[in-house]
Amino acid sequence: MLPLPIKATIKEVGPRDGLQNEVHQVSTEHKTAWVNQLSESGLSYIEVTSFVHPKWIPQLADGKEVLASINKQPGVTYAALVPNMKGLERALQSNVDEISVFMSASESHNVSNINKTINETYPVVKEVISAAKAAGKTIRGYLSTVIACPYEGAVEPEQVLRAADHLFSMGIDELSLGETIGVAVPTQVEGMLEKILPHFPVEQLAMHFHDTRGTALANILKSLEMGITTFDSALGGLGGCPYAKGAAGNVATEDLLYMLAEMKIETGVQMEALVAAGEYMEAILAKPLRSRQMEIHRQLKRGQELERKR
Ligand code: HMG
Numbered sequence: 110m111l112p113l114p115i116k117a118t119i120k121e122v123g124p125r126d127g128l129q130n131e132v133h134q135v136s137t138e139h140k141t142a143w144v145n146q147l148s149e150s151g152l153s154y155i156e157v158t159s160f161v162h163p164k165w166i167p168q169l170a171d172g173k174e175v176l177a178s179i180n181k182q183p184g185v186t187y188a189a190l191v192p193n194m195k196g197l198e199r200a201l202q203s204n205v206d207e208i209s210v211f212m213s214a215s216e217s218h219n220v221s222n223i224n225k226t227i228n229e230t231y232p233v234v235k236e237v238i239s240a241a242k243a244a245g246k247t248i249r250g251y252l253s254t255v256i257a258c259p260y261e262g263a264v265e266p267e268q269v270l271r272a273a274d275h276l277f278s279m280g281i282d283e284l285s286l287g288e289t290i291g292v293a294v295p296t297q298v299e300g301m302l303e304k305i306l307p308h309f310p311v312e313q314l315a316m317h318f319h320d321t322r323g324t325a326l327a328n329i330l331k332s333l334e335m336g337i338t339t340f341d342s343a344l345g346g347l348g349g350c351p352y353a354k355g356a357a358g359n360v361a362t363e364d365l366l367y368m369l370a371e372m373k374i375e376t377g378v379q380m381e382a383l384v385a386a387g388e389y390m391e392a393i394l395a396k397p398l399r400s401r402q403m404e405i406h407r408q409l410k411r412g413q414e415l416e417r418k419r
Pocket residue numbers: 126129159160161162163165166190192193195196197199211222223224251252253254286287288289317319349350351352
């Protein structure tokens with residue numbers, strides 16, 4: 110076990126992974142305002158949207174408009190998820206900084222998510238990476254279903270290694286390992302990372318945990334112990350992949366921040382600003398966001414209101 114790091118990076122994927130799973134259509138104006146709030150919370154990375162087929166994810170059809178309207182803050186990287194050249198063309202018409210390409214370690218999830226087999230996906234992703242690099246963008250790769258697939262069950266670390274190898278050899282700058290359906294426990298994360306870590310620089314790896322069964326923070330602690338320092342999360346625990354049955358939200362940014370801050374791991378992110386951005390999205394979606402920190406905040410507010418009424 111490595112000593113815990115003193116710094117970690119939180120990559121906010123709420124505007125993309127979070128909203129892609131929401132049925133309530135959020136307006137461009139509200140998305141823009143939310144990204145602006147997130148930009149002012151000290152986060153250094155925000156995945157703003159995706160340029161997938163709007164028929165597949167109607168919620169994010171206005172990606173270009175959102176990217177055109179936000180106030181980009183210096184020091185913040187604004188990213189977008191892109192499945193193919195058509196998506197890249199659209200992304201390059203916006204002022205996005207980083208392009209994320211994506212695929213799955215398991216065949217069936219790959220087909221269900223992007224309508225191609227893994228082998229059919231490689232040349233598509235390769236072309237996107239080369240063209241995005243030529244346009245001066247940095248590239249993040251996502252690999253989904255690194256522990257389990259909603260259709261095939263357990264995924265072998267060899268499948269993860271094979272796809273990760275392809276993605277790095279095609280030129281990605283960072284790889285985010287996605288536990289898409291939120292079923293993993295720390296021993297499984299350890300088993301997978303033991304196989305993967307010897308092959309790639311740990312600084313180029315990130316973990317992306319969904320929290321369906323409440324094990325995401327435990328998995329993040331295990332990942333920290335193994336040297337990973339970059340974690341994806343979504344404000345309010347929003348999110349899920351519509352093409353992965355049973356997948357619930359991402360680990361909540363504010364719950365991750367609480368754990369890291371209490372462990373004296375510096376992220377630069379301010380809790381109050383996150384909670385304010387969480388309240389904003391609760392009002393837009395007209396539902397409470399699913400995180401411990403938001404629940405505590407709601408309880409405190411209720412307590413203060415009762416005090417005032419006395
Ligand atoms: P397809 O139907 O196979 O596409 O969809 P196609 O290449 O056959 O093209 C069909 C038509 O779609 C053509 O138009 C294309 O131009 C158009 P036509 O000639 O018929 O008029 N088209 C597009 N239009 C706009 N933007 C595009 C685009 N591409 C094609 N980008 C495709 C293939 C990949 C597009 C589709 O399957 C898709 O959009 N999938 C995305 C699904 C998705 O967004 N999933 C969630 C994100 S991944 C995730 O959440 C996991 C992650 O968080 C990590 C984790 O948790 O593990 C990242």
